[in-house]
Amino acid sequence: MYCDKVIELLKELERSREDTIPPYNNDGINQVLSEMKTLDTEIIDIVRKNEKGNWPTNAIRLRRAAIERNKRCLMTYIWTRLQRLKEMRWEIGAILPSDVRQNLSQSEIEWFNNYCKSLVSYMKTIGSDTGLNLIEDTKPPKSLYTEVRSLVDAGKLELESGEVLILRKNSQYMLSRSQAEPLIRQGVLEQVKH
Amino acid sequence: MYRHVKPHYFSIDAIMAAQEKIACRFTKKIECVGFLDSLISEKEDGESDPKIELPFWMIKVFLIEKSIQFDMPKAYNEIYRGVLTADANVVDLFKLCKHFYLFGKFLSQLEHREAYEVRRVLIQTFVDRFKQTMDWAQNIDDNQPCFNRLDCLERKIFNDARVAQQQLNTYLTEGSGQMEIAAMILNYRKRKMHENCVKE
Numbered sequence: 001m002y003c004d005k006v007i008e009l010l011k012e013l014e015r016s017r018e019d020t021i022p023p024y025n026n027d028g029i030n031q032v033l034s035e036m037k038t039l040d041t042e043i044i045d046i047v048r049k050n051e052k053g054n055w056p057t058n059a060i061r062l063r064r065a066a067i068e069r070n071k072r073c074l075m076t077y078i079w080t081r082l083q084r085l086k087e088m089r090w091e092i093g094a095i096l097p098s099d100v101r102q103n104l105s106q107s108e109i110e111w112f113n114n115y116c117k118s119l120v121s122y123m124k125t126i127g128s129d130t131g132l133n134l135i136e137d138t139k140p141p142k143s144l145y146t147e148v149r150s151l152v153d154a155g156k157l158e159l160e161s162g163e164v165l166i167l168r169k170n171s172q173y174m175l176s177r178s179q180a181e182p183l184i185r186q187g188v189l190e191q192v193k194h
Numbered sequence: 195m196y197r198h199v200k201p202h203y204f205s206i207d208a209i210m211a212a213q214e215k216i217a218c219r220f221t222k223k224i225e226c227v228g229f230l231d232s233l234i235s236e237k238e239d240g241e242s243d244p245k246i247e248l249p250f251w252m253i254k255v256f257l258i259e260k261s262i263q264f265d266m267p268k269a270y271n272e273i274y275r276g277v278l279t280a281d282a283n284v285v286d287l288f289k290l291c292k293h294f295y296l297f298g299k300f301l302s303q304l305e306h307r308e309a310y311e312v313r314r315v316l317i318q319t320f321v322d323r324f325k326q327t328m329d330w331a332q333n334i335d336d337n338q339p340c341f342n343r344l345d346c347l348e349r350k351i352f353n354d355a356r357v358a359q360q361q362l363n364t365y366l367t368e369g370s371g372q373m374e375i376a377a378m379i380l381n382y383r384k385r386k387m388h389e390n391c392v393k394e
Contacts, residue, residue, distance in 0.1 A: 014210070
């Protein structure tokens with residue numbers, strides 16, 4: 001029946017967890033595209049074979065609806081993947097883990113790079129001279145400094161003042177909030193609870 | 195959070211709901227539709243009006259010229275409407291129809307003599323079940339058995355409610371402003387750890 005293949009694609013996407021991106025199914029998409037082309041030629045054939053005024057309208061309408069639906073589903077497939085990718089930019093940052101990157105198509109990687117660029121250039125234009133980092137302070141800050149504990153041997157960390165700090169596992173430091181936050185989000189540090 | 199619940203052009207749930215099948219029969223002869231010919235001709239020798247199952251979006255196309263007739267699917271017929279009106283809380287909606295509300299909404303928009311009734315039952319069912327859904331989400335720790343009985347829309351509400359409840363709990367115990375590891379990275383690590391375990 002029409003549109004079965006594209007539904008398979010969407011099911012594949014639906015089954016995967018919402019914070020992951022499954023491999024880009026190039027074969028599946030090409031199959032759907034060729035189905036759409038076949039439908040299109042079928043419509044033209046029907047119109048040519050029958051005289052004007054005597055067209056089997058139901059058959060034409062059905063094929064047209066199938067083409068439209070295929071289009072909608074394909075766009076949904078791409079859109080959903082992009083939404084997840086966009087969320088990753090905010091959660092993980094500009095550098096994606098290699099196994100996520102493997103699952104993307106060429107144009108998705110391009111899109112991601114462009115998205116990063118637009119985001120950075122937008123953040124440069126707002127706020128004071130140096131721009132405003134929107135990813136910082138997602139929760140209202142209560143103090144400028146915060147006490148953190150290192151969860152791994154992360155090595156050297158250069159502070160804003162120019163000093164170099166060596167992060168060792170299980171030792172505690174007092175860091176400025178803006179510097180600590182990205183590391184906390186990445187899971188290198190943890191905030192000490194009082 | 196609202197964007198997850200409302201169906202839109204790119205919503206997978208809306209597409210899947212329109213893929214649900216409905217038993218129907220043709221009142222006019224349909225020509226030039228390849229797969230239909232084979233479906234109909236198989237049964238034509240004995241029965242006078244062969245019934246076939248088609249997805250919702252196809253039905254919609256044939257309805258334009260009124261060349262098809264259909265009965266409300268099982269979950270929305272008179273018997274189930276009675277059950278849902280009597281006590282909506284005992285029904286396993288997920289088993290009955292995965293996208294109960296969305297598919298029901300689509301159906302009730304078609305021209306059908308029972309459309310009004312379906313619409314009424316949908317709203318009533320949601321109202322009746324909502325209290326229970328929220329109660330489960332906020333108060334029970336092990337809620338897998340309850341969760342399995344919810345329809346897709348209710349599942350989303352349920353998950354949102356759980357997250358909200360957890361956030362409230364953390365706020366009450368720890369106060370605000372705690373910085374935490376991003377959920378995506380946490381899940382990613384868990385998966386990695388699991389994969390490594392499986393490999394070993």
